[in-house]
Amino acid sequence: xxxxxxxxxxxxxxxxxxxxxxxxxxxxxxxxxxxxxxxxxxxxxxxxxxxxxxxxxxxxxxxxxxxxxxxxxxxxxxxxxxxxxxxxxxxxxxxxxxxxxxxxxxxxxxxxxxxxxxxx
Numbered sequence: 001x002x003x004x005x006x007x008x009x010x011x012x013x014x015x016x017x018x019x020x021x022x023x024x025x026x027x028x029x030x031x032x033x034x035x036x037x038x039x040x041x042x043x044x045x046x047x048x049x050x051x052x053x054x055x056x057x058x059x060x061x062x063x064x065x066x067x068x069x070x071x072x073x074x075x076x077x078x079x080x081x082x083x084x085x086x087x088x089x090x091x092x093x094x095x096x097x098x099x100x101x102x103x104x105x106x107x108x109x110x111x112x113x114x115x116x117x118x119x120x
Contacts, residue, residue, distance in 0.1 A: 008039055008046045015060045022065055022099050026058050029101055033108040050115040056108055064092040065099065072114060073107045080106075 005011045012023045023046075030037065030048055037048040037055055045059035045066075057068040070089040074081060080103055085092040093099055 005041050005044065008041065011041060011046055012060075019060050019065075019095065022093075022095070023058065023060055025099060025101055026065065026067070026104055029105050030056060030058075030108050033105060034112045037112075050112060051118070053115050053118060055111050055115055061092075063096075064094045067091050067093060067104065067107075069107045069111055073111050076110055077103070077107055 005014070008027060012020050012027070015023060027039075027046065031039070034048060034050050034055060037050045040047050040049070042057065045057050047057045048055040054070065056073065059066040059068075064085075068090050069077075074086065074089060074091060081091050084094075
């Protein structure tokens with residue numbers, strides 16, 4: 001039976017150190033861009049909401065970090081994300097490559113503005 005993850009800290013702690021560092025960098029970037037975001041676990045991964053609307057999610061995997069900026073974050077940055085493997089509403093950042101933290105920050109900032117506009 002799969003253990004229920006109760007917090008983002010517990011989620012991140014379940015990964016090898018080098019993956020934890022990447023997950024922590026993403027978490028830090030999200031919280032700096034969206035200090036009022038509500039952090040939780042949803043769909044078994046760290047999730048962030050702003051103004052009661054989904055902002056972004058991320059997840060660790062054996063060979064990559066998954067990043068989810070739905071519904072519009074991936075479309076807006078499709079050119080910058082083109083070199084990464086993608087699925088519907090997701091992008092994979094391989095563990096063998098440098099984490100594109102500046103791009104992640106850009107995407108989160110875009111999603112923050114989008115969520116704030118939607119709440120007006």
